[in-house]
Amino acid sequence: MAVDTLDAKILRLLLEQPRTSVREYARILGIARGTVQARLDRLERDGVITAYGPRLSPAALGHPVLAFVHIEVTQGHLEDVADALAEVPEIIEAFSTTGGGDLLTRVVARDAAHLEDVIQRLISLPGVVRTRTEVALRERVPHRMLPLVEAVGQAAGPR
Structure with missing residues (x-):
């Protein structure tokens, strides 16, 4: 398009x-x-x-901690794990990926202890082999689409 x-x-x-x-x-x-x-x-x-x-702010909703949790899944269980992730309210996004894990989730939490509780919940899901967590310290480039829209529009020119 x-x-x-x-x-x-x-x-x-x-x-x-x-x-x-x-x-x-x-x-x-x-x-x-x-x-x-x-x-x-x-x-x-x-x-x-x-x-x-x-666009809502998780921090303003009382969840200022942001983490990226990589999840390794037992072969053949990706759909089951993805369905289970959808039931965890602190997971605000999840993607199938290549590389070191099978899924990458964006998780929000009230504090470090709450984050640990969420991770423990993830680890207990059937089909989850292991997780690896990276905590975000500061947002450096906020979610944006305008630069991409402008670049695509300029490249296409008038119709």
Whole structure:
């Protein structure tokens, strides 16, 4: 799915001003509201836009500790372990990976003791062989999409 310059401008507005109306996006861009809506519909249909909603802070929700837990899984049990991980509320993301482990999870906790409790819960899951944990000290580059959107839009040029 190609994202052109206009798509990139619309995505930029959506990222920077997510609570603004389609009509206002159209006014800012100087194009018809129907054009903006059609582009948004296509971007959703093509899977570029996957969700709408606020980004929440785990720290503000009382979970300031962030850790990355690598999980090694017994062969043939990846799906079962992944399903079990989905039941652990402190796991906010999980990915199948190559390399030293089979799964990489992003885990939040209230404090170090709570993190240990979460890790112990993970270790006790059937199919989990071992875990390796890395605690994040400070976020250096926050989650972002705008630089990528701009680079893709510039590379594509106008449609």
